[in-house]
Amino acid sequence: MKRMLWILNPHAGRGAMSGKIIGCVTAFQQAGYDVTIYITQGAQDATRVARERAGEFDRIVCAGGDGTLNEVITGLMQAETRPVLGYVPAGTTNDFAFSLGISKVPAEAAVIAAGDTLQALDIGRFNDRYFNYIAAFGAFTEVSYETPQQTKNIFGRAAYIIEGIKALTNIKTYHIRVNSAETQMEDDFIYGMVTNTVSVGGFKTIRPDGVALDDGLYEVLLIYPVENPMELQWLANDLLTHNVESNRFAYFRTSKISFSSDDEVTWTLDGEFGGALHNVQITNCSRAITFATGKEPEGKES
Numbered sequence: 001m002k003r004m005l006w007i008l009n010p011h012a013g014r015g016a017m018s019g020k021i022i023g024c025v026t027a028f029q030q031a032g033y034d035v036t037i038y039i040t041q042g043a044q045d046a047t048r049v050a051r052e053r054a055g056e057f058d059r060i061v062c063a064g065g066d067g068t069l070n071e072v073i074t075g076l077m078q079a080e081t082r083p084v085l086g087y088v089p090a091g092t093t094n095d096f097a098f099s100l101g102i103s104k105v106p107a108e109a110a111v112i113a114a115g116d117t118l119q120a121l122d123i124g125r126f127n128d129r130y131f132n133y134i135a136a137f138g139a140f141t142e143v144s145y146e147t148p149q150q151t152k153n154i155f156g157r158a159a160y161i162i163e164g165i166k167a168l169t170n171i172k173t174y175h176i177r178v179n180s181a182e183t184q185m186e187d188d189f190i191y192g193m194v195t196n197t198v199s200v201g202g203f204k205t206i207r208p209d210g211v212a213l214d215d216g217l218y219e220v221l222l223i224y225p226v227e228n229p230m231e232l233q234w235l236a237n238d239l240l241t242h243n244v245e246s247n248r249f250a251y252f253r254t255s256k257i258s259f260s261s262d263d264e265v266t267w268t269l270d271g272e273f274g275g276a277l278h279n280v281q282i283t284n285c286s287r288a289i290t291f292a293t294g295k296e297p298e299g300k301e302s
C-alpha cells in the first residue's frame with residue numbers, strides 16, 4: 001500500500017477541518033493510501049514533521065491555511081527526499097490553493113491531493129527561509145494578509161492594497177539597494193513584492209504568453225513614493241491598467257534578487273511575518289516541489 005502522511009493544523013481557519021476528517025481520510029484510502037495523521041501542536045511543528053518524516057512516505061498532504069502550507073513546504077525543502085505534496089485548504093483566504101484549481105470542499109480537495117494530476121512548483125528561498133508565492137515589504141503588508149479572492153494578479157493585488165491605504169497619511173519610505181542580474185538600483189520605495197504571479201490568486205497574467213509556476217522566474221514590483229493623494233490615485237490607476245511603462249513603479253522578472261538597506265525592513269512571506277531585516281537574498285528554486293493539483297492550473301480561468 002502507498003503511504004501518506006497527513007499533516008493537519010487543527011486551528012487553521014478557526015477549526016475548519018473539524019467534522020471533515022472522515023470524508024478526507026475516506027478519499028485518501030479509496031485512492032489506495034495507508035494514512036498516518038499528524039495533528040500539529042504549535043508553530044513550526046509542521047516543518048519539523050515534514051522534514052523528519054518525508055522519507056517514510058509516498059505522499060505528504062497538508063491541511064491548513066497558507067501558514068501551515070508554508071511550514072510544510074519549508075520542511076520538505078529541508079528534507080533529503082521530497083514526496084509529492086497534496087493540499088487540503090483550511091485557512092481563511094487560500095489564494096494559493098484556488099489558483100491551482102483545488103476545491104474549497106475538503107473531501108473534494110482530498111481527492112485532488114491523493115490524485116495523479118501533478119505540477120512542479122517553483123519555491124522561493126528567502127535567506128534561510130522559504131515562501132510559496134509571495135515575499136513582500138512595505139507600508140501595506142498587513143493589509144496584504146487579507147487580500148480578497150477577486151484580486152486577480154500582481155497589479156490588481158497591489159492596486160487593491162493601495163486603495164485600502166488611501167486614508168493613511170504617513171506612508172513609510174524605505175531606502176533600498178536592489179540587485180539582480182537584470183536590474184541594479186538604489187532608491188526609495190514604499191512597497192515591494194516578489195511573487196509567483198499566477199499563485200497570488202491570479203488567473204490572468206499581464207503577459208500574453210502567460211506566467212508559469214515552474215518557469216524559474218519571479219515577478220518583482222517595486223513602488224516609488226507618492227507625494228499626495230492625487231499621485232496615489234494615479235499609481236492605483238497605473239497598477240489597475242497594467243501600465244508597465246509607468247514611472248511610478250519598477251517591474252521586472254528575475255530568478256535571483258537581493259535587497260539591502262541601512263534601516264531594517266519588515267517582510268512578509270506568504271502573508272506571515274518574515275522578519276525585520278537589513279539584507280535579503282531571494283532565489284527561485286525552480287520546480288523544487290511536485291504538487292498534486294486540480295485541473296487547468298495556469299492562466300485559464302478568470
Ligand SMILES: Nc1ncnc2c1ncn2[C@@H]1O[C@H](COP(=O)(O)OP(=O)(O)OP(=O)(O)O)[C@@H](O)[C@H]1O
Pocket residue numbers: 009010011012013014040041042043044045064065066067068069071090091092093094271
Ligand atoms: N496546535 C496549534 N496551535 C496553535 N497554532 C498552531 C498549531 N498548529 C499550527 N499552528 C500555527 O498556526 C499558524 C496559522 O495557521 P494557518 O496560516 O495555516 O491558518 P490560518 O491563519 O487560519 O489560515 P490563513 O493564513 O489562510 O488565514 C501556523 O503558522 C502554525 O504555526
